[in-house]
Amino acid sequence: MADIEKRRGKPVTSYDVAKKAGVSQSAVSRCYKAGASVSAKTREKVRIAAEELGYEPNAIARSLITKRSNSVAVIIPNLTNLYYPEVLAQLGQRFSKRGIRVLLFALETESDAEDALQQIWQYQVDGVIAAAKLSEKQIAEFSRRKKPLVFYNRHSNDHSASAVCCDQAEGAETLATGLVESGHNSAAIICGPPDSVVGQEREQASEARLRELGMTDIVKIDGDFSYECGAAAIDKILDKHGNIPDAIMCVNDMSAIGVIDSLRFEHDLKVPDDVSVVGFDGVGPANWLSFDLSTVRQPVGRMTEAAVNMLIERIENPEIANEKRVFSGILMEGTSARLSG
Amino acid sequence: MADIEKRRGKPVTSYDVAKKAGVSQSAVSRCYKAGASVSAKTREKVRIAAEELGYEPNAIARSLITKRSNSVAVIIPNLTNLYYPEVLAQLGQRFSKRGIRVLLFALETESDAEDALQQIWQYQVDGVIAAAKLSEKQIAEFSRRKKPLVFYNRHSNDHSASAVCCDQAEGAETLATGLVESGHNSAAIICGPPDSVVGQEREQASEARLRELGMTDIVKIDGDFSYECGAAAIDKILDKHGNIPDAIMCVNDMSAIGVIDSLRFEHDLKVPDDVSVVGFDGVGPANWLSFDLSTVRQPVGRMTEAAVNMLIERIENPEIANEKRVFSGILMEGTSARLSG
DNA sequence: CAAAAAAATGCATGCGCATGCACCAGTACA
DNA sequence: TGTACTGGTGCATGCGCATGCATTTTTTTG
Numbered sequence: 001m002a003d004i005e006k007r008r009g010k011p012v013t014s015y016d017v018a019k020k021a022g023v024s025q026s027a028v029s030r031c032y033k034a035g036a037s038v039s040a041k042t043r044e045k046v047r048i049a050a051e052e053l054g055y056e057p058n059a060i061a062r063s064l065i066t067k068r069s070n071s072v073a074v075i076i077p078n079l080t081n082l083y084y085p086e087v088l089a090q091l092g093q094r095f096s097k098r099g100i101r102v103l104l105f106a107l108e109t110e111s112d113a114e115d116a117l118q119q120i121w122q123y124q125v126d127g128v129i130a131a132a133k134l135s136e137k138q139i140a141e142f143s144r145r146k147k148p149l150v151f152y153n154r155h156s157n158d159h160s161a162s163a164v165c166c167d168q169a170e171g172a173e174t175l176a177t178g179l180v181e182s183g184h185n186s187a188a189i190i191c192g193p194p195d196s197v198v199g200q201e202r203e204q205a206s207e208a209r210l211r212e213l214g215m216t217d218i219v220k221i222d223g224d225f226s227y228e229c230g231a232a233a234i235d236k237i238l239d240k241h242g243n244i245p246d247a248i249m250c251v252n253d254m255s256a257i258g259v260i261d262s263l264r265f266e267h268d269l270k271v272p273d274d275v276s277v278v279g280f281d282g283v284g285p286a287n288w289l290s291f292d293l294s295t296v297r298q299p300v301g302r303m304t305e306a307a308v309n310m311l312i313e314r315i316e317n318p319e320i321a322n323e324k325r326v327f328s329g330i331l332m333e334g335t336s337a338r339l340s341g
Numbered sequence: 342m343a344d345i346e347k348r349r350g351k352p353v354t355s356y357d358v359a360k361k362a363g364v365s366q367s368a369v370s371r372c373y374k375a376g377a378s379v380s381a382k383t384r385e386k387v388r389i390a391a392e393e394l395g396y397e398p399n400a401i402a403r404s405l406i407t408k409r410s411n412s413v414a415v416i417i418p419n420l421t422n423l424y425y426p427e428v429l430a431q432l433g434q435r436f437s438k439r440g441i442r443v444l445l446f447a448l449e450t451e452s453d454a455e456d457a458l459q460q461i462w463q464y465q466v467d468g469v470i471a472a473a474k475l476s477e478k479q480i481a482e483f484s485r486r487k488k489p490l491v492f493y494n495r496h497s498n499d500h501s502a503s504a505v506c507c508d509q510a511e512g513a514e515t516l517a518t519g520l521v522e523s524g525h526n527s528a529a530i531i532c533g534p535p536d537s538v539v540g541q542e543r544e545q546a547s548e549a550r551l552r553e554l555g556m557t558d559i560v561k562i563d564g565d566f567s568y569e570c571g572a573a574a575i576d577k578i579l580d581k582h583g584n585i586p587d588a589i590m591c592v593n594d595m596s597a598i599g600v601i602d603s604l605r606f607e608h609d610l611k612v613p614d615d616v617s618v619v620g621f622d623g624v625g626p627a628n629w630l631s632f633d634l635s636t637v638r639q640p641v642g643r644m645t646e647a648a649v650n651m652l653i654e655r656i657e658n659p660e661i662a663n664e665k666r667v668f669s670g671i672l673m674e675g676t677s678a679r680l681s682g
Numbered sequence: 683c684a685a686a687a688a689a690a691t692g693c694a695t696g697c698g699c700a701t702g703c704a705c706c707a708g709t710a711c712a
Numbered sequence: 713t714g715t716a717c718t719g720g721t722g723c724a725t726g727c728g729c730a731t732g733c734a735t736t737t738t739t740t741t742g
Binding site: 011014028029032062066 | 700
């Protein structure tokens with residue numbers, strides 16, 4: 001029972017268990033491998049010995065041999081954008097259910113993944129999910145090392161990596177179309193940070209569709225996905241443009257909420273009576289009664305599920321070709337915009 | 342240049358580099374260890390060879406020898422409670438700056454850490470930060486294995502682990518005192534989930550202080566830290582109590598925001614004119630103009646900094662005694678409650 | 683310029699486990 | 713009773729690196 005090994009806190013190895021159980025080290029090892037050939041008797045002896053000694057297989061040593069660490073890296077930007085915690089939580093739980101550990105790399109800004117990558121290479125993760133921008137060179141490094149990479153809402157120009165995406169353009173176009181068709185004549189677009197492809201795609205698609213449908217009075221305001229940039233945007237619009245447009249399209253929900261708050265509390269305007277506001281993402285607060293945002297919800301559940309599956313498939317069979325899965329967003333007809341005609 | 346090793350994608354080892362550089366494997370190894378004795382000439386030869394081959398030391402193999410994985414586990418519950426993403430982001434960045442990798446364990450409910458722990462033992466992490474409830478037995482396992490454990494806003498009954506905490510009771514008492522002193526006569530307390538110690542502490546301290554100051558008309562409502570539970574609470578209060586009290590104390594900001602929204606949009610009441618609402622945490626949305634919550638902000642920056650430091654100290658010197666650091670929250674006098682007189 | 687001290691290097695070894703191989707005990711069948 | 717299997721088992725080996733020790737090279741010093 002209270003064995004010496006236990007008391008000393010010195011790590012228990014498979015040899016210790018083997019000795020105690022009266023079998024060989026290989027037998028112990030096999031007991032921890034599914035489908036290995038071990039008799040019930042041996043298995044039981046080992047189980048008891050292991051329990052008494054408090055043995056757990058050393059995953060590090062195992063990884064060294066099997067070349068599989070059973071862990072993946074998740075690269076995520078900016079957890080203060082409320083969209084990402086949801087993604088992260090789901091990825092975490094899904095991987096965890098599959099017995100895969102998650103190494104977290106939370107970036108301060110999208111583009112400084114270099115550090116994370118360096119660590120990733122050293123750490124021998126089995127694969128990577130990246131919700132951040134990587135350079136072509138960085139992406140090439142993945143194929144050189146034969147490490148599966150799945151982008152989340154990002155992509156590489158030349159299909160050299162797999163990806164799951166929400167169709168940013170489609171969603172933005174739906175919103176833009178709805179706004180024009182319900183009679184809005186002028187618009188502001190609150191943009192994302194310059195290094196965010198997602199932001200750019202939404203912004204460009206929004207503008208293009210608005211113009212396509214005949215709207216010419218469009219002003220674009222810099223932003224960074226934050227509440228604060230949304231709240232500050234109205235004053236910037238006034239500076240730049242003189243008056244508030246009919247509609248404000250924000251590249252994400254957080255900034256849309258900032259816009260709404262600023263309109264209501266700093267400019268005494270009504271949403272959507274005076275101004276329509278739309279966002280993008282469908283984060284939790286978008287549904288709060290205060291905002292009831294008209295937005296496009298990304299199907300995070302299906303997207304994370306797909307990302308996890310794609311990555312695991314490619315870990316198990318590195319030969320599978322790259323694949324890109326694009327999901328349509330779901331229009332949430334909230335009450336922050338007049339959309340229905 | 343475009344070496345065969347590269348093309349084949351087969352991993353480059355220190356032996357490969359050694360051969361290419363014309364030195365021994367040990368020399369290569371020493372080049373990657375700070376403070377090791379290597380001549381500038383050798384170092385340069387190795388650097389060039391490593392670069393040409395694309396060599397990165399294998400952290401797994403290194404860990405096997407050094408018994409240090411340079412990684413820590415972070416156990417966190419429920420990322421949908423907006424408080425935790427902030428904590429996680431900060432922990433991630435702080436560890437990352439120190440060259441330590443973070444293994445994320447995102448729990449679905451506070452108390453199912455068993456799975457995570459199993460993985461943690463196998464994975465040989467150097468230490469653990471836990472923002473979740475662990476059983477005494479689980480905590481004992483940490484000392485048996487000599488793995489440093491630092492609780493974040495949790496603790497063990499018998500000081501068998503280190504901890505950083507925000508003083509929940511103090512914060513709750515400050516709020517309760519403020520409410521009574523500014524003339525509130527009745528209150529509801531929206532509680533947290535039953536397995537959350539943090540929630541219980543806040544709830545109990547709130548109630549105790551209210552009663553201590555003479556308030557007797559107090560109703561308690563079950564909750565779970567979510568916006569939804571806050572939004573649903575008003576109806577529950579009416580069911581249970583018949584009328585809405587002067588003040589509603591919520592154990593966290595998310596539920597407080599739900600309460601405010603429900604009061605305003607479902608019951609046509611004004612906050613704080615008709616009802617005062619207070620929260621706890623100081624999460625991002627608490628500052629949004631829509632809410633401007635009266636709350637106690639936890640000094641997350643200092644708390645995470647302390648947690649990281651405490652853990653690293655104990656990894657480097659396991660003999661250091663346990664320590665508990667308690668931080669005071671900061672009263673944020675928003676406008677969701679009449680507090681100032 | 684020789685002797686002593688210091689720095690640099692290589693050799694050999696082992697961390698804890700998984701796995702190919704040879705071997706042994708059983709069971710099936712003729 | 714013998715031959716051919718099958719499932720179980722142990723032995724030996726190596727994953728990629730760090731590190732103690734012995735050895736060689738360089739530097740320092742009298």
